[in-house]
Amino acid sequence: MAATLKDATAIVGIGQTAFAKQLPQSEKELACRAILAALADAGIAPAEVDAFASYTMEETDEVEVAKAIGAGDVTFFSKVGYGGGGSCATVGHLAAAVATGQATVGVAWRSRKRGSGPRPWKNTAVQLPTPGQWTRPFGLLRPADEIAMLARRYMHEYGATRDHLFNVAMACRNRANENPAAMMYERPLTREMYMTSRMISEPLCLFDNCLETDGALACVIVSAERARDCRQKPVYVHSVAQGLPAQHHGMVNYWNDDPLSGPAWTAARHLWKQADFGPQDIDVAQIYDAFTPLIPLSLEGYGFCGRGEGAAFTEGGALEMGGRLPINTGGGGLSEAYVHGFNLINEGVKQLRGISTAQVPDAATCLVTAGEGVPTSAILLRA
Amino acid sequence: MTTTAPADGLLLPVPDEDGAPFWEYAARGELRVQACAACGRLRFPPRPCCPHCQSFESEWRPMSGRGRIWSYVRPHPPLLPAYAAQAPYNVILVELAEAPGIRLAGNLVTSADAPLDSVDPARLRIGARVQVVFAETGGVTVPRWILEKA
Ligand SMILES: [Zn+2]
Numbered sequence: 086m087a088a089t090l091k092d093a094t095a096i097v098g099i100g101q102t103a104f105a106k107q108l109p110q111s112e113k114e115l116a117c118r119a120i121l122a123a124l125a126d127a128g129i130a131p132a133e134v135d136a137f138a139s140y141t142m143e144e145t146d147e148v149e150v151a152k153a154i155g156a157g158d159v160t161f162f163s164k165v166g167y168g169g170g171g172s173c174a175t176v177g178h179l180a181a182a183v184a185t186g187q188a189t190v191g192v193a194w195r196s197r198k199r200g201s202g203p204r205p206w207k208n209t210a211v212q213l214p215t216p217g218q219w220t221r222p223f224g225l226l227r228p229a230d231e232i233a234m235l236a237r238r239y240m241h242e243y244g245a246t247r248d249h250l251f252n253v254a255m256a257c258r259n260r261a262n263e264n265p266a267a268m269m270y271e272r273p274l275t276r277e278m279y280m281t282s283r284m285i286s287e288p289l290c291l292f293d294n295c296l297e298t299d300g301a302l303a304c305v306i307v308s309a310e311r312a313r314d315c316r317q318k319p320v321y322v323h324s325v326a327q328g329l330p331a332q333h334h335g336m337v338n339y340w341n342d343d344p345l346s347g348p349a350w351t352a353a354r355h356l357w358k359q360a361d362f363g364p365q366d367i368d369v370a371q372i373y374d375a376f377t378p379l380i381p382l383s384l385e386g387y388g389f390c391g392r393g394e395g396a397a398f399t400e401g402g403a404l405e406m407g408g409r410l411p412i413n414t415g416g417g418g419l420s421e422a423y424v425h426g427f428n429l430i431n432e433g434v435k436q437l438r439g440i441s442t443a444q445v446p447d448a449a450t451c452l453v454t455a456g457e458g459v460p461t462s463a464i465l466l467r468a
Numbered sequence: 469m470t471t472t473a474p475a476d477g478l479l480l481p482v483p484d485e486d487g488a489p490f491w492e493y494a495a496r497g498e499l500r501v502q503a504c505a506a507c508g509r510l511r512f513p514p515r516p517c518c519p520h521c522q523s524f525e526s527e528w529r530p531m532s533g534r535g536r537i538w539s540y541v542r543p544h545p546p547l548l549p550a551y552a553a554q555a556p557y558n559v560i561l562v563e564l565a566e567a568p569g570i571r572l573a574g575n576l577v578t579s580a581d582a583p584l585d586s587v588d589p590a591r592l593r594i595g596a597r598v599q600v601v602f603a604e605t606g607g608v609t610v611p612r613w614i615l616e617k618a
Contacts, residue, residue, distance in 0.1 A: 222610055224478070225573050226551060339561055339573070
């Protein structure tokens, strides 16, 4: 029998700091606080940690984290590239390391001061020459501009409208309104607010964009066997995948033969092939939402509907509680916090533990995805 | 035709080894795309070898400079200052007439040296036919696009 990651490991601890536009602590301190909270949640001592995974954009490296929290000897560490595309892969890398005996207790984390820190696109010069020489001089400067280009084409090809994008923003905001930890708790959104808000990059307006957040999150991964003795109900890592499609070029997928079928499609094929269940069996999904158009594109990529049907899928409250596929039940990047998608992982764990602030009754399966539009990753979690 | 654009301070392309010929041809007012010298397939962005036949031999093929708008955006501030000064401007993606899979980012302007916001937004339309022109900005020549005369 071939080796498989299926249910071989589980997430047994989750931790997070406060989310705010501005926090006084450093990224390093926030990282340590989130990691220690996750270990405490799991009931595992820091000295037992022997594996770390984070993002290449994480500025606190594992050397600093390991010595600060008092980790033991570390035998596996990994960093995943492409910003928000790396979130689920951090869990995937640790699951592989633990399942193959390279380590026993893995910690994945992301700490970020995007709310009070510099705008990454202000440092545009470092993105030149490749591939920036083909886009930046013309004023395609920010991720919002790059995704807006895809969104305009998507709307043109499939008749998607701003009302469809509003459906996405509204579902995320409604969940954040139920989540006291969310930045948009008790801050309702209306269609009027959405339709009259300022434009960021037409056709995308303010509410099509994620929040600017200071904060950190972490989770703890151990073998399924070890998980049975942990403090919390294990949430099993059922399937993992990364996705870098043929002829992909990163954020500006415009040179691919088919720019509207991005990395989600590639990750999805592998993800479902390794799984015991399919899209129709998913109880709740946490779908990467740095920008609203990523939701219809991802719904198509992960097989919840056909090509070009993602916008129509959002109609009739499908993404809301009690709908066909409740998404981003903590509020997501649009309304809980934008920490490069890591909050979506922890929210998936909360759903399968049954402790979400917007709990889907008896949720047993959850899809979590990472950034679409960049080389991505995804995990299937099961209770 | 190369003219001097009035609005400077825009980011300049920083060519890498693969992309340098594109900018050298642009400086001469030519739009050229890298092609495989072995199998003849065009590729963009430029790279060291052909993804179809793996040949390292390439040539730079002249294009007609005609294309259609595949998509477009209008960025609003906050933006880098030089761009904020012309916002909301347009950025278009042009599918080349000879190779629809090759899409060049650029700006639709009323003439080579016109500002990035010179075209009435009502004229931005997916599928619109456009023609390349060349503008000098900060000593570097970049392609821009004008609506093809009907
Ligand atoms: Zn070739």
